[in-house]
Amino acid sequence: xxxxxxxxxxxxxxxxxxxxxxxxxxxxxxxxxxxxxxxxxxxxxxxxxxxxxxxxxxxxxxxxxxxxxxxxxxxxxxxxxxxxxxxxxxxxxxxxxxxxxxxxxxxxxxxxxxxxxxxxxxxxxxxxxxxxxxxxxxxxxxxxxxxxxxxxxxxxxxxxxxxxxxxxxxxxxxxxxxxxxxxxxxxxxxxxxxxxxxxxxxxxxxxxxxxxxxxxxxxxxxxxxxxxxxxxxxxxxxxxxxxxxxxxxxxxxxxxxxxxxxxxxxxxxxxxxxxxxxxxx
Amino acid sequence: xxxxxxxxxxxxxxxxxxxxxxxxxxxxxxxxxxxxxxxxxxxxxxxxxxxxxxxxxxxxxxxxxxxxxxxxxxxxxxxxxxxxxxxxxxxxxxxxxxxxxxxxxxxxxxxxxxxxxxxxxxxxxxxxxxxxxxxxxxxxxxxxxxxxxxxxxxxxxxxxxxxxxxxxxxxxxxxxxxxxxxxxxxxxxxxxxxxxxxxxxxxxxxxxxxxxxxxxxxxxxxxxxxxxxxxxxxxxxxxxxxxxxxxxxxxxxxxxxxxxxxxxx
Numbered sequence: 164x165x166x167x168x169x170x171x172x173x174x175x176x177x178x179x180x181x182x183x184x185x186x187x188x189x190x191x192x193x194x195x196x197x198x199x200x201x202x203x204x205x206x207x208x209x210x211x212x213x214x215x216x217x218x219x220x221x222x223x224x225x226x227x228x229x230x231x232x233x234x235x236x237x238x239x240x241x242x243x244x245x246x247x248x249x250x251x252x253x254x255x256x257x258x259x260x261x262x263x264x265x266x267x268x269x270x271x272x273x274x275x276x277x278x279x280x281x282x283x284x285x286x287x288x289x290x291x292x293x294x295x296x297x298x299x300x301x302x303x304x305x306x307x308x309x310x311x312x313x314x315x316x317x318x319x320x321x322x323x324x325x326x327x328x329x330x331x332x333x334x335x336x337x338x339x340x341x342x343x344x345x346x347x348x349x350x351x352x353x354x355x356x357x358x359x360x361x362x363x364x365x366x367x368x369x370x371x372x373x374x375x376x377x378x379x380x381x382x383x384x385x386x387x388x389x390x391x392x393x394x395x396x397x398x399x400x401x402x403x404x405x406x407x408x409x410x411x412x413x414x415x416x417x418x419x420x421x422x423x424x425x426x427x428x429x430x431x432x433x434x435x436x437x438x439x440x441x442x443x444x
Numbered sequence: 445x446x447x448x449x450x451x452x453x454x455x456x457x458x459x460x461x462x463x464x465x466x467x468x469x470x471x472x473x474x475x476x477x478x479x480x481x482x483x484x485x486x487x488x489x490x491x492x493x494x495x496x497x498x499x500x501x502x503x504x505x506x507x508x509x510x511x512x513x514x515x516x517x518x519x520x521x522x523x524x525x526x527x528x529x530x531x532x533x534x535x536x537x538x539x540x541x542x543x544x545x546x547x548x549x550x551x552x553x554x555x556x557x558x559x560x561x562x563x564x565x566x567x568x569x570x571x572x573x574x575x576x577x578x579x580x581x582x583x584x585x586x587x588x589x590x591x592x593x594x595x596x597x598x599x600x601x602x603x604x605x606x607x608x609x610x611x612x613x614x615x616x617x618x619x620x621x622x623x624x625x626x627x628x629x630x631x632x633x634x635x636x637x638x639x640x641x642x643x644x645x646x647x648x649x650x651x652x653x654x655x656x657x658x659x660x661x662x663x664x665x666x667x668x669x670x671x672x673x674x675x676x677x678x679x680x681x682x683x684x685x686x687x688x689x690x691x692x693x694x695x696x697x698x699x700x701x702x703x704x705x706x707x708x709x
Contacts, residue, residue, distance in 0.1 A: 323674075351677070353701070358556075358558055363456070370455075370456040373456065374456060374459055374460070377460070377585075377586060378463070378586075381463075381586045381588060384588060386588070386677070386678075387586075388557070388585045388587075388677060388701040388702075389460075389556075389557065389585060389701070390557045390558070390559065390585075390701045391556055391557065391558045391559065392558070392559040392560075393558070393559065393560055396559065396560075400559060403670070406631065407674070
């Protein structure tokens with residue numbers, strides 16, 4: 164598994180380091196920290212990068228963790244002025260500072276090149292979710308990425324992970340991500356299915372998958388519940404769910420959500436969420 | 445030992461109910477009997493004499509196979525009071541008849557938690573729920589907890605709950621907490637100090653003490669029914685007396701993903 168952490172120099176980026184590091188060390192993922200900046204604005208880039216690395220390393224378990232990061236690391240400058248640091252313990256750790264005019268495009272490009280499974284980024288809190296000076300960056304990344312995207316709002320930790328399940332074609336990696344969210348935040352898990360005119364959407368396979376997940380958490384002594392919503396009430400329910408905790412949404416090709424979920428609704432979900440949003444692909 | 449009748453079919457709700465009964469068996473002394481009703485189409489019910497008997501045997505074998513498959517899939521550890529009871533006919537009527545004949549203390553069935561409250565209202569207003577001669581445990585989820593939440597106030601009577609829990613949990617490690625709820629349109633559930641609530645909680649506590657059941661904690665809370673529903677998920681199940689129709693409490697129970705024990709005395 165490879166995770167791409169997209170950061171800028173603002174506090175909402177700094178605040179995701181704990182969750183990001185815990186997620187990486189728990190899943191033993193290869194990690195690339197991509198720091199994006201406007202060249203003119205960034206003062207003392209080395210100092211910022213060191214701060215990011217030290218914080219990541221602290222939460223990722225230092226010596227016990229899968230990343231081998233020396234205390235005094237040296238950054239390499241590329242011909243186009245980018246700063247790079249790369250090291251390999253059990254898992255790879257890459258730190259990159261890129262000066263990009265269009266950061267959302269750069270995040271998507273890097274994710275594709277790295278074949279990332281997950282992009283993690285932060286955003287401002289409240290009834291908005293932005294990167295400073297760039298309109299709609301988190302929304303663009305969530306909408307256009309080929310892989311899963313976790314948007315962490317500069318806010319309190321979620322007490323509940325609300326995971327919508329409408330397809331049985333769910334990868335072990337995405338289930339593992341949900342598992343990590345539950346573990347990291349010591350949260351409960353609500354598995355939400357869709358109910359249509361002919362019963363559960365996805366019928367037997369989805370029901371089987373829901374049971375599997377429910378039993379899995381139950382046997383671990385974790386709090387998990389299943390619940391169903393009418394597929395015509397999905398917008399209303401999602402609006403309510405964003406206030407309850409982190410929303411995790413599978414948007415695969417076979418997903419009913421990807422068919423009915425317009426870009427506007429996805430933007431609304433990201434903006435209205437009080438905690439974080441996880442888009443699983 | 446409480447005598448329970450568990451309705452099973454080959455579906456998600458029954459799988460959860462079966463697992464939940466297995467879990468409760470590790471905490472409580474319950475003798476559980478399984479019932480399954482094969483509901484044939486009207487067109488199928490033809491013939492007399494040998495033809496009819498052959499048809500009935502086939503239906504019973506089919507019902508038996510359904511329950512065997514479910515038991516095999518779920519691999520539960522608990523044992524049952526006897527072989528599964530397989531009936532042919534109208535589900536509600538057959539269950540009601542078995543409940544009357546078998547003198548059960550509790551009827552258990554699975555019900556998928558759905559956000560639409562109307563489904564739950566239909567269920568509690570059904571002939572089966574209203575006319576059952578015993579309390580009903582409606583299993584919605586697998587809640588791992590040793591604490592039972594009992595709702596009081598708003599016209600809900602504590603006596604039927606005390607009567608049922610006396611049979612069900614006496615001599616077990618399970619604890620009881622009382623919850624008095626009042627509606628308030630706020631984002632999160634609030635704990636309140638209200639004299640009226642305190643009085644109801646005190647009176648309710650006495651009903652339980654008379655049965656020798658201790659109350660480990662009491663809460664007076666206010667908020668929306670959705671907020672109460674989410675608060676209730678921390679309990680093994682939520683108990684209250686069976687309501688005749690829609691109410692502030694039944695709305696909260698409908699919204700809760702947790703299992704509900706509807707009590708009668």
